[in-house]
Amino acid sequence: MDEIPGALGTSASLALRLGQSLFSVASLLFMCLDVAFYSYTSFCFLVTVMGLVISWSLTLAMVDAFSVFIKRPSRQPGIISVVVLGDWVLSFLSLAASCSTASASDLLIRSGSPFCDGNICSRYQLSAAMAFLSWFLSLASSLFNFWLLPNL
């Protein structure tokens, strides 16, 4: 039962959570720093979703750190189910936000919008790429925990 790497409470899971938080923070910084992101719906959506992902991943990273460094708590099927469901929903939301942002920034760049002066739109693209990586790690977490579920 303890051999599944990436399941809740292992060091691989801690690494995945830290990666998710890192990419989400990077995406949020690329999007928000010094940019008027709130004029477009999809950028606001990205900021909302990344905020959710950061709080979710940091909470679970704390649980993992506690479990790795101090003492392993008992795994209950109910808690694992909630974690799997939350990861799953957040991974869909991250994918949707990253695709909307990529599409909107591509459109803004191609139409030569005055909004894109001074390389700002390439920062939106970087932000979408970071959100995409965060989606990938969320999905991995969700799958590893889902794999654990039938063994409980």
Add this chain to the structure above:
Amino acid sequence: MDEIPGALGTSASLALRLGQSLFSVASLLFMCLDVAFYSYTSFCFLVTVMGLVISWSLTLAMVDAFSVFIKRPSRQPGIISVVVLGDWVLSFLSLAASCSTASASDLLIRSGSPFCDGNICSRYQLSAAMAFLSWFLSLASSLFNFWLLPNL
């Protein structure tokens, strides 16, 4: 083993497949009919993905119809795995395409682009909504088949 509705070879699965094909065809028609969709990347992406979903769903609808009306073939774990994986990948692609299209058409409408004359951009939005419904049905198919997998 036969009680799971929506798994490959049942009438519920046939209904899901027909629904997917219907929504994908509707999305493709809203996007392509009389509209220069190929000027934007995300619209081309939607057309590609919907083409894939239509061929995949119609093929599996034929398998289901054969199984429902003529004779039930044996279910092999390998085949079900391929179906689950294909549904899963296609559902991610449909979600990505639908979000990109929704974001791009929203941006085009809000920027008052001359491309949107004559209510064309609301057709893009309808197309994105149809792709979203098709995503939902693909996901349902994938989950039902995945549920069947451990019983084989």
